[in-house]
Amino acid sequence: MSTSTSSSLSLPVLDLSRLACGDEEAAAFRDDLRRATHEVGFFYLTGHGVPQELIDRMISVGRKLFELPEADKLALNMVDSPHFRGYTRIGGELTQGAVDWREQIDIATEREPVTDPDAEDFWVLQGPNQWPAALPELRELATEWIERLNDVSLTLLHAWAEALGAPADVFDPAFAERPAPHIKIARYPGKEDAGQGVGAHKDLGVLTLLYVEEGKGGLQVERDGQWIDAPPVSGAFVVNIGELLEIATNGYLKATMHRVVSPAPGQDRISVPYFYGPALDATIPTIDLPPELAAEARGVTRDPSNPLHPVFGKNWLKSRLRAHQDVGWAHHPELMEAQGFTRDA
Numbered sequence: 001m002s003t004s005t006s007s008s009l010s011l012p013v014l015d016l017s018r019l020a021c022g023d024e025e026a027a028a029f030r031d032d033l034r035r036a037t038h039e040v041g042f043f044y045l046t047g048h049g050v051p052q053e054l055i056d057r058m059i060s061v062g063r064k065l066f067e068l069p070e071a072d073k074l075a076l077n078m079v080d081s082p083h084f085r086g087y088t089r090i091g092g093e094l095t096q097g098a099v100d101w102r103e104q105i106d107i108a109t110e111r112e113p114v115t116d117p118d119a120e121d122f123w124v125l126q127g128p129n130q131w132p133a134a135l136p137e138l139r140e141l142a143t144e145w146i147e148r149l150n151d152v153s154l155t156l157l158h159a160w161a162e163a164l165g166a167p168a169d170v171f172d173p174a175f176a177e178r179p180a181p182h183i184k185i186a187r188y189p190g191k192e193d194a195g196q197g198v199g200a201h202k203d204l205g206v207l208t209l210l211y212v213e214e215g216k217g218g219l220q221v222e223r224d225g226q227w228i229d230a231p232p233v234s235g236a237f238v239v240n241i242g243e244l245l246e247i248a249t250n251g252y253l254k255a256t257m258h259r260v261v262s263p264a265p266g267q268d269r270i271s272v273p274y275f276y277g278p279a280l281d282a283t284i285p286t287i288d289l290p291p292e293l294a295a296e297a298r299g300v301t302r303d304p305s306n307p308l309h310p311v312f313g314k315n316w317l318k319s320r321l322r323a324h325q326d327v328g329w330a331h332h333p334e335l336m337e338a339q340g341f342t343r344d345a
């Protein structure tokens with residue numbers, strides 16, 4: 001059974017199956033989870049129960065997706081979706097105002113678009129996905145992926161809640177109806193000089209479960225002001241805290257900056273980040289931390305260039321408009337202007 005940390009890796013390794021090994025082991029897991037996500041905000045998750053067969057299928061279907069002819073991919077162009085779903089070509093996305101060197105498809109839970117003109121802005125995020133006609137298996141696979149990772153995420157959230165001295169189900173109402181998880185399948189092509197695959201950022205949701213193709217480095221995590229390499233561990237997910245859990249814990253848990261540097265020329269790298277999010281209109285509850293933990297809460301990060309919203313939809317919309325400005329201008333110019341964007345930014 002693995003322990004909480006591994007000397008050869010820069011991030012802790014946590015084995016989720018310890019939760020089913022009796023009360024004492026489960027409590028020890030929760031302590032390790034709390035410590036890892038207070039101190040680092042990132043860890044490797046093993047023992048998660050997601051079958052390796054499903055993981056392998058996801059990576060291989062992901063590869064096939066990016067091997068489709070350009071016209072097939074552009075038939076799913078995100079710029080045609082007011083809901084920010086579909087394909088983004090290489091260089092079509094921005095992080096911190098700079099171009100990311102990856103291509104990707106964004107897939108999220110499908111629900112009827114909201115047409116009420118008085119609805120809150122963030123309901124534009126709700127709607128259908130764009131599916132590739134030439135890869136029909138993607139739809140079922142992505143749906144299964146999201147369902148499986150929802151279960152893992154809820155198990156982790158219950159463990160966090162207890163580890164923070166709250167009832168295990170404290171977060172459940174936010175997720176009970178219409179949770180809004182989201183995945184990307186991304187491909188980072190090789191580039192000279194280890195450039196920006198995706199620029200430094202925090203994830204905006206509750207937590208992220210990232211699967212990276214075997215043997216493909218490039219993910220870096222900020223720790224004590226340094227960039228630390230976080231290479232993939234076979235069969236493990238890389239898990240990190242999103243901004244909403246930082247808000248929920250007044251900064252006791254840490255949404256950590258991370259980035260991906262491009263592979264070397266001639267190589268590429270597939271990854272599948274899954275972002276767990278509650279209902280778009282849910283406000284993440286604030287946990288009343290026990291005094292000894294409250295004393296170590298750092299407060300929520302205040303960055304004028306990245307205001308954090310406790311309402312999930314607001315936080316997600318902020319990040320979508322920033323990263324996909326072409327989609328914003330094509331479908332939501334009034335929202336772009338309201339957020340202070342200018343057309344030639």
Ligand SMILES: O=C(O)CCC(=O)C(=O)O
Nearest residue numbers: 186198203219260271273
């Ligand atoms: O592809 C990766 O390894 C990480 C991607 C990421 O951080 C993101 O899309 O938020």
Ligand SMILES: [Fe+2]
Nearest residue numbers: 201202203258
């Ligand atoms: Fe991220």
